[in-house]
Amino acid sequence: MNIYPVETGNFKLDGGAMFGVVPKSLWQRTNPADANNMIDIGARSLLVEEGNRLILIDAGLGNKQSDKFFGHYHRWGDHDLGRSLRKIGVQADDITDVFLTHLHFDHCGGCIQWNKDRSGYEPAFKNARFWTNKDHWEWATRPNAREKASFLEENLLPMQQSGQLQFISKADGPFENTSELGFGIHFVNGHTEKQMLPHIVHKGKTIVFVADLIPTVGHIPLVYVMGFDTRPLLTLDEKARFLDEAAEKEYYLFFQHDAHHQLCTVKKTEKGVRLHQLHTFETVFNF
Incomplete structure (x- = not known):
């Protein structure tokens, strides 16, 4: 197995919304926030090479939305999904x-692109299977009012129409499962309903892709929960x-939304679980 961090692009979000x-x-x-209270946010993916499979975990925002749409998110830097993969x-x-x-636009937008004449959409990965789970798919395609702006039809329906959509088999219990991948x-x-956090064992270390359970290093303290969460009290319990x-178990937490930090470990203290050490893939896996 080989694993690689993949930078798909950076953007900004309101710091108050990110910390509730x-x-x-x-x-x-x-x-730290800028003059408009916006903080740096990453959209970091992970590529897993296992045998003859190349598995991309999440795909960032993509680039098919309008300038008006992206104007709300203040993209910055020169990271790009395709360029990062080619490297x-x-x-x-x-x-x-x-x-x-999960299927919020900043996690799956890069899966779908304009077709050549921009008359419609097509998968950006024509030979890939797109994996979600049935409960979350139903949640995303029949969105509640709070999340409707994050579940975009142009990101979701082309996956289904292409025939490339697949559902992970969910375990009976709420937390642990071993996937088809x-x-x-x-x-x-x-x-959001049935968000999935991959646990990957590599070179004797367990990496957990923590996605939106712990968006950045700054979100490690228990009560630092995003205002975007649909059920923040449940997040507290799950996070604890x-x-x-x-x-x-000395997991390495892989941060998707921390624009400046890739990995960390945590430790128990008198004030609860806190940051132990920051890491990069180069230092942990000798890239």
């Missing part, structure tokens, strides 16, 4: 599977259990 009820005087210590030596047509933690999955429901396990 936590005061700015606290969250800005780790996530690894991978073309879009080489991807065999795209695993989607060969890695473990941790199901969480506080941010996960962080205890992560500290005990």
